[in-house]
Amino acid sequence: MNNAEDLRWIAQVILSRDERAFEKLIRKYQSPIRRFFLNLTMGDVFLSDDLAQETFIKAFLYLPTFKALSNFSTWLFRIAYNVYYDAVRARKDFYDLDEKEINQLYQVNNSYSTYKEDFYKALINLNEMEKIAVLLYYMEDKTQREIATIMKCPIGSVKNYIRKGKEKIANFLKENGYGNE
Amino acid sequence: MDMETNETDKNFQDFFKLHKHDIADNGFASRTLRHLPQRKDNSWIVWLFTTIGIATALYIGIFSDWLMNFIEHMFNLPFIYLLIGVALFPLVIGLCIMFWEKEQY
Numbered sequence: 001m002n003n004a005e006d007l008r009w010i011a012q013v014i015l016s017r018d019e020r021a022f023e024k025l026i027r028k029y030q031s032p033i034r035r036f037f038l039n040l041t042m043g044d045v046f047l048s049d050d051l052a053q054e055t056f057i058k059a060f061l062y063l064p065t066f067k068a069l070s071n072f073s074t075w076l077f078r079i080a081y082n083v084y085y086d087a088v089r090a091r092k093d094f095y096d097l098d099e100k101e102i103n104q105l106y107q108v109n110n111s112y113s114t115y116k117e118d119f120y121k122a123l124i125n126l127n128e129m130e131k132i133a134v135l136l137y138y139m140e141d142k143t144q145r146e147i148a149t150i151m152k153c154p155i156g157s158v159k160n161y162i163r164k165g166k167e168k169i170a171n172f173l174k175e176n177g178y179g180n181e
Numbered sequence: 182m183d184m185e186t187n188e189t190d191k192n193f194q195d196f197f198k199l200h201k202h203d204i205a206d207n208g209f210a211s212r213t214l215r216h217l218p219q220r221k222d223n224s225w226i227v228w229l230f231t232t233i234g235i236a237t238a239l240y241i242g243i244f245s246d247w248l249m250n251f252i253e254h255m256f257n258l259p260f261i262y263l264l265i266g267v268a269l270f271p272l273v274i275g276l277c278i279m280f281w282e283k284e285q286y
Contacts, residue, residue: 019214026210031203038204049209056213119200138197170189173196 006072014064022063026056029073032140033080039135040084042120051087055080070149077142077150081132088128122172129157130165137162 006028012021033055037048058079066075123131129151136142136150144162148155242248 019217022217023210023214026213027206030206030209034204034209035202052209053213053216057216057218060217119196122196138194139201166193169196170193173189173192 003071007068010063010066010068010072013060022060025059025072029076030056032073033076036077036080036135036140037084039119039123039139040131042124047087051080051083055083058083070146074142074146074149077136077140077146078152081150084132118176121176122169125168125172126165130161130168133158133161134165134169 006025009021009025012018013025030052034048034052037051038045041047041051055076059076062079066072070078123134126134132151133147136147137144142150144155144158147158147162151158238248242251
């Protein structure tokens, strides 16, 4: 990740509202953001793309408030986390379901999700916080400190979410014979 | 015990590595750019109020001595007041633009 390059593009967007520069930022970060949402929504391609689009639009609007205290990727994931949190809350109000039911609602209805079925089955046992922390740590290679910034919680809580999530996934892997071949 | 933990860790890392894939853009960036909110041009409001203001001032000025008195008074003002007015003008306009920009978001 080249932070100086990001800062140059960000400056161009803020100063001259340069959409070409913002397009470069989207192209650079679309894959991790879309992958993050895809895993959180258990492979719902359309929903994850909608959430990713909302994340980038909010990033564009709030870019003048970016203070470069963290790197751009962490700031973007913070927005993504908020977008996801709002979406889950809205759906929860609408369907009046608990978290597991929401997960099942999103699950396994397209070719992408059947391809990753085992992965989603492993994630479904985790609560939302554990799932987000584990995905950011193991899939998106964020540090625990960065995850604490993204989730706006103490680093101790992040460690706890990761430990619990890891235990649950490890049990799933053991039960399903991963690593025995 | 340690060996078992290490093996679990390795399985865990391998499991995530196995399912980590880059997602191709496939038009996502251009779709997102099309949905970016456009800045609204509300400058017509400024021109409208300016025109109404000037028209009202001229109307009052023509039908009363107010305009002539004002012009006469302007010529009698000390030069330093005029200079301060000219110097402050960009500052006031700058502040107005700043607040205007903030209201956009």
